Amino acid sequence: MITESSGRWFRAAFDGARLAMAVVDPAGRVLAANSAFGRLMDAPAEELTGLPVSELAPLGLDEPTRAACAAVLRGDRGEVTRTRRLKHPDGRLLWAEVTLAPAGAPGAPALLSIADVSEHRALRDRLRHLQLHDPVTRLPNRALFFQRLSAALTDSATGRVGLCYLDVDGFKAVNDTLGHAAGDALLAAVGQRLVHCAAGQRDGGQLVARLGGDEFALLVEGSTGTQQLTDLADAVLADLAGRPFDLSGLRHTVTASVGIVERPVAGTSATELMQDADTTLYWAKADGKARWTLFDAERNARRMTHQALSRALLPAVERGEFTLEFQPIVSLADGTLRGVEALTRWRHPHLGTLAPGDFISLAEETGAIVPLGRWALAESCRQARRWQLEHTGVPPYVSVNVAVRQVWDSDLVADVAAVLRETGLPPGLLQLELTESAGVAPAGRPLRALHALSDMGVRIAIDDFGTGYSNLAYLSRLPVRTLKLDGTLVRGFQSPAHPGNADEAIVATLVELAHKLGLTVTAECVEDPAQAERLRLIGCDTGQGWHYSKPVAAERISALLAAG
Numbered sequence: 001m002i003t004e005s006s007g008r009w010f011r012a013a014f015d016g017a018r019l020a021m022a023v024v025d026p027a028g029r030v031l032a033a034n035s036a037f038g039r040l041m042d043a044p045a046e047e048l049t050g051l052p053v054s055e056l057a058p059l060g061l062d063e064p065t066r067a068a069c070a071a072v073l074r075g076d077r078g079e080v081t082r083t084r085r086l087k088h089p090d091g092r093l094l095w096a097e098v099t100l101a102p103a104g105a106p107g108a109p110a111l112l113s114i115a116d117v118s119e120h121r122a123l124r125d126r127l128r129h130l131q132l133h134d135p136v137t138r139l140p141n142r143a144l145f146f147q148r149l150s151a152a153l154t155d156s157a158t159g160r161v162g163l164c165y166l167d168v169d170g171f172k173a174v175n176d177t178l179g180h181a182a183g184d185a186l187l188a189a190v191g192q193r194l195v196h197c198a199a200g201q202r203d204g205g206q207l208v209a210r211l212g213g214d215e216f217a218l219l220v221e222g223s224t225g226t227q228q229l230t231d232l233a234d235a236v237l238a239d240l241a242g243r244p245f246d247l248s249g250l251r252h253t254v255t256a257s258v259g260i261v262e263r264p265v266a267g268t269s270a271t272e273l274m275q276d277a278d279t280t281l282y283w284a285k286a287d288g289k290a291r292w293t294l295f296d297a298e299r300n301a302r303r304m305t306h307q308a309l310s311r312a313l314l315p316a317v318e319r320g321e322f323t324l325e326f327q328p329i330v331s332l333a334d335g336t337l338r339g340v341e342a343l344t345r346w347r348h349p350h351l352g353t354l355a356p357g358d359f360i361s362l363a364e365e366t367g368a369i370v371p372l373g374r375w376a377l378a379e380s381c382r383q384a385r386r387w388q389l390e391h392t393g394v395p396p397y398v399s400v401n402v403a404v405r406q407v408w409d410s411d412l413v414a415d416v417a418a419v420l421r422e423t424g425l426p427p428g429l430l431q432l433e434l435t436e437s438a439g440v441a442p443a444g445r446p447l448r449a450l451h452a453l454s455d456m457g458v459r460i461a462i463d464d465f466g467t468g469y470s471n472l473a474y475l476s477r478l479p480v481r482t483l484k485l486d487g488t489l490v491r492g493f494q495s496p497a498h499p500g501n502a503d504e505a506i507v508a509t510l511v512e513l514a515h516k517l518g519l520t521v522t523a524e525c526v527e528d529p530a531q532a533e534r535l536r537l538i539g540c541d542t543g544q545g546w547h548y549s550k551p552v553a554a555e556r557i558s559a560l561l562a563a564g
Contacts, residue, residue, distance in 0.1 A: 015045075020114040024100070026073050026107055028053050040114060042089035053112060059098060060084055075106025083117070095121040134210040136184045137191035145209035145217055146270060152221040153265045153273075162223035162262035164233050165277035166194070169255045169289045171214035174247070182247045187214065189245050190254065194218060197235045206232070217277075226262045226294065233258045233292035241290065255290035257281060262295075279303060309359055312348075313368040317375060321347050324379055325551035328560070329399065329522060329544045332536040337560055339397040339431065341544065342380040343551045344372070356401075364405045373406045374415055381423040381430060383554050388429065391561040397459060399431040407434070408445065413452045420456075427457030433484065435463050447478070454479030461522070466510065475517055483514050487525025487545070493534050508538045515539065 014021065014032070020040045022033040030048045038045035041058050053059070054066050061069070061082075068080040079101035086096045097115045102108065132144035140148070152161050168190060175183040191210060198206035198218055207219040218236070220229060237256060244251040259280030261273055276295050284293035316322065326340040346354040363369035377400050384398035406412055420427055432453065434446075450460055461482035466489050485507060492503030507523070514521045523535045526545035535543055549556075 022048065022053070022112045023103070024053055024073065024110045024112050026109070028070065028073055031109055037112075037114065039089065040086070053100075058086060059114075060086065061098075065098075069100050072100050072102060073110055075102070078102065086114075094118045134191075137188045137210045139191045139195070139216075140207060140209040142209070142211045145207065145211060145219065148207050148209075148221070149219055149270050149273070152219065153268060153270060156265045157222040158224060159264055159266065160223040160225070160262065161265050161268065161273070162220035162226075162229040163260070163273060163277050164218040164220075164229060164236065164292070165259040165261070165274075165281045166216045166218070166236065166256050167258075167281055167285065168214040168216075169257055169285075174252065178248055178250070186245055186247055186252070186254070190240065190256075191216065193239050194236060197232065197239050200235065201228070201232055220262075223262050226260075229260045229262045230292065230294070233260055237290070237292065257284035257289045258292035259284050260292055260294045276300065306362065309354075310362045310366050313359065313363055313366055314371070316346060316348070317368060317371050321349070322372065322375065323347055324376065324383070325553060326383075326398075326557050327544060327551040328549045328557070329396075329542050330548045332523075332532060332540055332543050337396055337557075338542055339399055340557055341399040341433070341551075342376060342383075342401075344376050360403065364403050367405065367409065369403045369405050370410045373403060374410075374419075376400060377415065378419045378423070381419050381425045384429050385423045385425040386554075387558065387561060388425070390558065393561075393564070395429060396557075396561070397429045397431050399433050399459075399461060401433045401463065404435070407449055412449050413456075416453060416458060417456065428459065431459035431461050431482065433461045433463040451479050464524075466506070475519070480519060482520045482522055483510065484522045484524055484544075485510065485540075490523050490525050490531060490535070490545075491527070493531045504534065504538070507535070507540070511539050 015034050017034055018036055020034065020037040022037045023031040025031050030051050030053060033041075033045040033048045035045050038048060041048060041056055048056075053069065054061060065080070065082050068077070068082075071077045072080055079099055081097060081099045084096050084098055086094055088094055094116050095118045097117045099113050099115070101111050101113075103111045132141060132147075133139065134141045149161075149163075168186070171183065171186070174186055187210070191208065194208045194216055198208050207217075207221065209217045209219070211217050218232060220232065223229065236258065240254050240256050244253045246252075259277050259282070261277045261280060263273075279300060280293050280295045283296075283299070284291055287293060323345050325343050325345055327343060328337050329339040329341060330336065331338050344356055344360075346359055348354050360369070363372050380398045380400045384396070388395040402412065416430070416432070419425075420430065434450075454460055459481045460479055461484055462478075462480055463484045464486040465483045466486045489503050489507050492501055493507075511521050520541040521539075522542045522544060523531075523540045524544050526532050526535065526543040526547045528547055531545075532543055532547055
């Protein structure tokens, strides 16, 4: 039971409270207000008694809030709370949390309170700012960038969106040589230059964000077309490269690579846009850096095919999707079949038959070349052994290409020895072709492997000779038996009636040098009788090309051998 004494205590606590409070009757009129409430309303508390709460202008109650308060006073709902921007009598603005809560049973008065939440709101805003901004550059971070990108994709004034995705060239070297403090200073300075460039564009509306590391994004919301994006990229590249940065007292020139994507927002997702921007940035780097590159759907389709083939390579080896074709290597002196080159074909279930040029480089990149190379070696040796057993006369040797990665990533010598042992093929009927970049080295593992293979009796050939390192001094140190001249040298040959071009002179010199070193020479890409005759006159030993035969199945080679 509340006594008169306790009532006085309650009244004193009510009047002296720092929280602005007022008691409101069921009709919405003020029954009592404390001093804090009066100060906020800029009136003595006692003068507020009897006034309708809805007419207290400083509260700024809108119609939905008034309706909610009426429902509280009727007992139809619990308390209602709204956050309002109020003006204090001293002129400052504050954020206030206005609450009307029932003080008892329906029909009883309600308590109206106004709490100043400005400091809490400011702290929340500061925390949110920290969450959405990069501490080094003070620019919007990845989270805020994606918020704005999502908004741009759903509400674009022009129905289009553009993105310049930028990476600072050589940034790692700055960190490594000058330290992370200098690297951070460079990032902050680059960020300010980007903001300046974006602000200088006549169309405006660009967001500059740091996405992480040395990567920045310039988002153009409501893009007007590709030209706007390329103009922005040009301005950025010119500003960065045109004025050196001062880092630890040193002047440092910076370039950047930029990937540009611009398209309609319809049918575009944030994930797709960023993937395409990342791909285009990679192209800009691969094309030489210090430039911008525009997204190209056809180039991207080729990249997607490239990736799909890369993923499918190893499973394709395991599923047995590869097969071999063989191209004859013919004596230029008498036209007899001396050997064959084994060429791998991929019977792709969706893309049809793929030639080596479509997948060998991918196999080297992914490492699938090692198991694929083992398969090609074993299959070639098995087929060469069958020809040896099935046909009389001198059996043809089989020439198998060996990739750089096979020399370094596998025990090539052990692989060859195992295959020869398993198939029974004499080592002299196996020739391994290595490009100059794989085989021509003064020392190290490749050279040791070549000597070991030669000691086994395996033929060693240098493929595409004349296009690689061409370090002729190495030839005397390598256990090579054959040079295969690159087809670009042979294609320049003229007919016997018009001798004397540069390619012919080069080939004649190489043939003479090879013979003095005890090597034989095979000319690749022999396409017509005139070329074959000129090569014969020069002294080239064997030829290979469509003049003799395109690559064919093993059965066609068997037919040639059977026909003598």
